[in-house]
Amino acid sequence: MREIRLNVNGRAHELRVSANMTLLTALRDLGYTDVKNGCEIGECGACAVLLNRRVVNSCMVLAAQADGATVVTNAGLGTMKDPHPIQEAFADAGAVQCGFCTPGMVISTKALLDRNPDPTEEEIRDALSGNLCRCTGYGQIVSAVQLAAERLKRSISSPASPRCGDGHEPAPAEPLRVSGEVPRGGEGE
């Protein structure tokens, strides 16, 4: 056993981990169950987190290797009451069906838009190529990333304007449908 420190979503943790514990298991044991355990062999991206600002599969990182690291998970970006523009865009674009891949998709999107605020469709598909979705196909997910990029750009260019989701954003190029629960009531179409 080894004592390690992790900063997860802004909260400091000290925990004891065994050598063979992955960062994925450590995070889920701490209660960050938004980090999903999918394939455990780095194929699906459901366990994606930002590790020191780089998106990685947490199933391939030993917890002890992450000692001292800063980790951001999907839950660290926003809450049901105050979702991050990326999370809101995923809901608004109907990019969520079963939801299992969504936390990883959102984190990969965050990593992409942090580096490239105005990605092309090809760049979006490339950035999300390590995240598999078995439900919806990728059309709505790509639309969600484009929508998030648009909203984030606008909130940077005019910081005084209200955050997205206030009903003023132009309709996306293609008609969007929302299925399932929307984080904030009444905003979907």
Added chain:
Amino acid sequence: MLPVFELLKPASLEEAIEMLSEHPDSMPISGGTNLVVDMRSGKLSPKTLIDISQLGELCCIHEREGILEIGAGVRIADFLEDPMIARDVPILAEMARSFANTLIRNRATVGGNLVNAAPCSDTAPALLVLDAEVDLQSMVGTRRMPLAEFLVGAFQTRRQANEILTGVRLPIPPKEVRTAFEKMGLRKISCMAKVDVAVSVHVGEDGGVTNARVAVGAASAAALRVVPAEDALVGSSLCAETIGRAANLAAEAAEPRAGSEYKRQVVRGMARRLLTSLAEGGRA
């Protein structure tokens, strides 16, 4: 669940090398993108892992007297961001763009990819056309050898169990050298190579080729340099006929496994396409 093992965290490369020789059945770990998967499947079961992922001395890219030194711990994603790579050896950025996906590129290291020595390694063919050498270090001392010699076969290298691959070094090619890399897989992105081809040509002022390299990956047990194809190119003017001959020689050199004979045709087509693009001055 991963099998039980001991994890050691050395503070320096020196300490890591000591640990490696003191602990029988130990292996270095960095990004874990191969090792963790192989341990989970039971393919590998080292008793001790030595975490070298945070050793700063392995994570640098620098230039010294015309030689580019790339630490073994440099991540594939770094090839996409490093200005020296973009300027001096853009073929490594080209290779990195086709390497797995962002999640993997952010963890996988160049040293790990070479030591793992999967036949479909993408780093190997790209580094072969750059005349890369590898540095190995143990308690006994250091060894340096051409990458072509280091790669022995499928998942086999000349690395001894007590050695750490510390870095790759290569002469920075003159500005006139044109290079290109292409990968063919089952998908456009996020896939393993079915065939990789890397080429490099130095065209002199008179339009004749003064130096050439051709390497093929994933079509043999280990990535290989195709010297006969290189010899066919040198002295030529990169005309269609010479390119065709070199592409045929590359296809002949490939040794695909039974059932994958199609790869010879793929090698031929890719080699011809890449060399033609270089003849047209395309991807410099």
